[in-house]
Amino acid sequence: MLDFMSFGENIGIDLGTATVLVYIKGQGIVIREPSVVAIDKDSNSILAVGEEARRMLGRTPGNIVAIRPLREGVISNYDVTEKMLQYFIEKALGKRSFVKPTIAVCVPSSVTEVEKRAVEDATRQAGARRVHIIEEPIAAAIGSGIDISRACGSMVVDIGGGTTDIAVISLGGTVVSYSLKIAGDNFDDAIIRYMRKKHNVLIGERTAEELKIKIGTAFERTMPVTLDVRGRNLITGLPKNITVTSDEMLEALEESVEAIAEAVHSVLEKTPPELAADIYERGIVMTGGGSLLYGLDKLIQSRTGIHAMVAEDAVSCVAIGTGRYIEFMSDNGPDEERPGIISGFLDKIKKR
Template sequence: MRWAPLGRDLAIDLGTATTQVHVRGRGVVVDEPSLVAVDTTSGRMVAAGEAARDMLGRTPERVLVLRPLSDGVITDSDVTEQMLRHFVERARPSRLLRPRAVVCVPSAVTGVERRALEDAAMRCGARGVYVLEEAMAAAIGADLPVHSATGSMVVDMGGGTTDVAVISLGGIVNARSVRVGGDEVDEAIVAGVRAEHDLLLGERSAEDIKLRVGAVWPLARPLTTRVRGRDLSTGLPRTVELGSDEVRRLVEPVTAQVVEAVRLVLDICPPELAGDLLDAGIVLTGGAAQLRGWTERLRHELGIPVRLADDPQHAVIRGAGACVDDFGSLERVLAGPGRR
C-alpha cells in the first residue's frame, strides 16, 4: 500500500499532559495541553487546550476542567473524542479528504487501550490508523540510528508515563513502561507541601514550583521560590518558601521509580547491546526529562553516559512526523490497520 503524497496525513501524540499534531508537509500545527472544559449540564466541550488551561480554578460550578487521559491512556472516551476532533479539525487542510494518521502509544499499552486510541482517531475522521510506540518515535525524533545493528537506548519521560527501550535493527529489543511522569511529580509536590507545611496548593502552583526549583540531583547553586496556598488550619492564604533541596526530597519516591525502570531494562539487555550502550549511552526525551539533574542522576546511578536530546519535549511528535513524511523508509516501525 502506497502512502499518498498529498500533504494531508497526520501524526498525533495524544499525551496525558500535551496533545501535538503534525501535518505532512507543514510540521507541528497543534501543541496544546490535553485539557478540556466541559459543561456538566449538557456534556458538551466549552474549551480545549490553552483556553481550557486558562480556566483552571476559575470556572463556575457547572463547568468542569479535566484531563480525559491518565497515565497515557483514555479514561473518558467521549471527552477525549471531542478534544481530539477539535485539534484534528484545526490541523486538517481539507474537510473533503479523510487523512491517515500515525498515533503514538506507550510501550505497555494494553490491546483494549490501544483500540480505544485507534477508535478515537477513526471517529475524528481518519480513514486509516497506524500505531507507533512512543519509545520508537522518541528515538527517531532524537536522530538515533534505529535501523543500525548498534544498540541505542531512549528514556522518554512524559506527563503520565515513562517509556524505556533498547532499540536495534528497527525494532525494540527490550522495553519497560512505568505509569509515572511529570503529573506524578506535581502530585508529590502537592502532597509533600500539604504534609510538611499544612498548605494546600493547586495544580498550576505545583507545576510552577517544579519548573522554578524542581530537581532530582543536588544543584551547585540551590534555588528557592515563594509559593502561596491555602492554610488548612485557618482557611486563609499563606506564603511559604521552598528550596530545590526540599522539592528534590519530596519527589524522590517518584524519581526512584524511573531510575529502577531504567536499571531493569539494562539488566536484561543482551551483552552485545550492553557494550554498545557503554559507548553510545542513554538519550533522554520528553517534557519531564527537562527536570533539573536527570542526566547527572542517571549517570551516577548507572555508570554510563547520559544526555538530553535536543528539544526533548517534541522528540516523540518529530519521530511520528518523520514516519508520516517518509513513510516508505520507516513503514516497518509502524503497526496498524493501514498495513493490511
C-alpha cells in the same frame, strides 16, 4: 489511477497525557497544546479545549469541570478524547482538506490491545481515514535522531506526563522495554503532598507544575534556588504565601525520580551484553517533558555509570518521530501494508 492520499493531509499525533502535539507533513509541528477539556456538566457540551481549558483548571464554577481525558498514557474518557482529537485535527487542517486525513498516533509501549484499539477507534471517529499506531520509544528514538535501523543498541528513556517508557532498540525493533506509570503528573502530585505535609498548605496543579519547572530538582544543585508560591493554609483556611527551596523539591521528588532510575537500571540488567556494551559507548538518550527536570540525567548517570543526555527539543521528539514516519508512509500510497511500511521506512533511514 489517482492516488487519493495525495488529496488529503497526513498527520502525526503525539497523544500525550499532559500535551497533544500535531505534526503535518511538510510543515512540522503546528499544534502544541495541553490535553485538557472544559465541559459544561449541565448541557454536557465542550466549552474549551487545550490552552484555554488549562487556564480554567482549579478556577471553574460548579457547573463547569476541566478534565484531562487521558491518564497514565491511555484513554480514561473515550467520548471526551474523541472530541478533543476532532478539535485538534480541525484546528490543524482548517478548511484546506476535503478528504479525511491519514493519521499516525503514538501509544506507550505497555498498552494492551484493548487500549490500543480504543486509541485507534477514537482517532477514526474524530475524522481519520486511516490510522497507524506507533510505540512511543520508537517514535522518540526517530525524533531524537537515532538511527534505529543499525545493528547497534540504543537506549531511550521517554518521560512524558503519565508514563515513563524505557526501551533498548536495535535493527528497528524493541529488544527490551519497560513502561513505568510514574512521570510528570506524579512529580506534580508528589509536590502537592509534600506541601500539604510539610507546610500545611494546599496548592493546585498549576502551582505544583510551576514549582516543578522552575525549582524542581532530582539531583543536588550547587546553588540552591527559591520560589514564592501561594496556597491555602489548611489550619486557618486563609491564603498563605510561602518561600519554597530547591532542596525541599529534592526531598519531595526523591521517591519518584529514584523509581525511574531504578527502572532504567532494571532494563539494563535484562539487556544482552553486546547491546549493553553499545549503550555504554553511545550513552542513554532522554526525551519527553519529564526529562527536563533539573538533574534527572545526572541521577541516572550516577546510578548506571553510563552517560545520560537530554535530546534536543526533548518535548517534541515523539511528535517529530511520528511525523517522519507519516511522511514516509504517505509517499508509499494508500494500499501499502503496515509491515511493508515499517521495513521500507527503515530502508529509507539506512540510505540517509
